[in-house]
Amino acid sequence: SRFIVTGGAGFIGSHLVDYLVERLRAEEVIIIDNLSSGSLVNIKGHLEKGVARLVEADLVREGEWVKAFRDVDIVFHYAANPEVRVSTVEPRIHFDNNVVATFNVLEAMRVSDVKGIVFASSSTVYGEPSVIPTPEDHPLKPISVYGASKLASEALIQAYCELYGFKALILRYANIIGARSNHGVIVDFINKLRADPSRLEILGDGTQRKSYLHVSDAVEATMHLVASRLGAARGAEVYNIGNRDWVTVTEIADIVVDEMGLKSVEYVFKRTTPDGRGWPGDVKLMLLDTKRLESLGWRPKLSSRDAVRKAAREVLGKEH
Ligand code: NAD
Structure with a gap:
């Protein structure tokens, strides 16, 4: 299979790339990243061996990167600005890199007829939950711009599933920690x-x-869901991933x-x-x-x- 990992040079994204290359032996892994917080060091080994390819691009602006979506099976959309604290003082950065970028990715998928998306959402979509542990059907009332930007992205993905037959896994991660x-x-x-x-x-x-969930567990959970649910999914399915x-x-x-x-x-x-x-x-x-x-x-x-x-x-x- 062919995969795109946006944000694949970042922390979680690069661990996902490791899994796709080493465990799934994917035919092709295309990383789209602007290297704003991600780093070449995280993916260098794969690039040198030619088992992954980097398209260095900013998803906030449409560009040549859209062409990379041709003949791709699944898009793992992990690019975002993940700094919740920054979203309080610079909300536009989060709106652009999280909401606008997600919209551009969905449009690139639509014009290239790519149907499968796995989206890195976040526990912050719940805001201040009234039920703990918080289930997926809890009301969604984010208290940070970061959380709001993830919720807006989820909503766009839901609509693309309804309108264009996309299949999506919306994964609401707890705090993910580990190397890189x-x-x-x-x-x-x-x-x-x-x-x-x-x-x-x-x-x-x-x-x-x-x-807190270790990144190795987070990637295993993600790929467990991709293997067991993405093909079967009718529209978008939402999962919490945490400890x-x-x-x-x-x-x-x-x-x-x-x-x-x-x-x-x-x-x-x-x-x-x-x-x-x-x-x-x-x-x-x-x-x-x-x-x-x-x-x-x-x-x-x-x-x-x-x-x-x-x-x-x-x-x-x-x-x-
Ligand atoms: P990270 O900063 O290491 O990874 C994000 C990657 O996206 C980086 O490589 C960065 O360079 C790239 N990127 C950012 N804006 C971009 C743009 N406009 N165009 C192209 N590339 C861009 O962060 P992470 O912790 O690995 O987070 C990965 C994803 O998981 C994010 O979507 C984040 O919101 C989500 N998430 C993370 C956690 C966590 O605890 N780390 C929890 C919940 C959700």
Whole structure:
């Protein structure tokens, strides 16, 4: 089969490319990425061996990249600006790179008659859920522009399924962590502790509690769904992808400090909102109900806590 992975030079995207190349032995993998947060290092091996091809392009503007969609079977649309915090101060960046880019990808698929899409959505579409663990049919009321941009993208995909016979998997990921990640709480803590090993500034009150899934589990879950559901899907199917448990931000700090071999680090909690969030638009409690995914026979291998430890070791370069 032939695949396109948008954002394939990024964190999750490059792990997906690894899977398509190494495990599925795909005929062709085309990566479309503008290398804004992704990196050539993540995909260099595949490019050198000629088992993947990079189209360096910005999806916000239509261009030559549209031609790459000819004869493709499935598009994995993972390009986006994933920085929830940035979306508060620069909403247009998220509207362009998440909503406009998704629209352009759907149009490229439509004109090339490509029907299958797997979309990287996010737990942030739920906003502040009233039910935890949160199931897929919970009301969708995002509290960040990032979450809103993912929800708008989901809506466009739904409409393309109705109108043009697309088949879609809309995957709402919890926090995904692991090697090659260059953002998020673990990377932030490691960078701060490298600069000053005696104190750690923690955004919010540290009681934020969320579910974390290691990227290896996230890719396995994704490909399990592609294999079992994408062909059979009538229109769009929505799945939560996350862990069955959660950890607090302070617990993450403890694990990172331990893995760095540090002692007596002073935690300084930085209050940015009256109710102890990390930033405006930060969801304090996030645990997804993953029964729909698990009913198809998939279970995560690592708990949230084990995933955090493994990811910290990988980011520190102790594990690959
Ligand atoms: P990432 O920043 O590593 O990957 C995004 C990739 O998209 C990068 O390689 C970047 O260069 C590329 N990109 C961005 N804008 C582009 C544009 N306009 N044109 C072409 N390429 C562009 O982030 P990630 O964490 O790997 O996230 C991948 C996807 O998963 C994103 O859609 C993100 O919103 C979603 N997601 C991530 C998480 C998480 O915890 N990491 C959770 C839920 C959803």
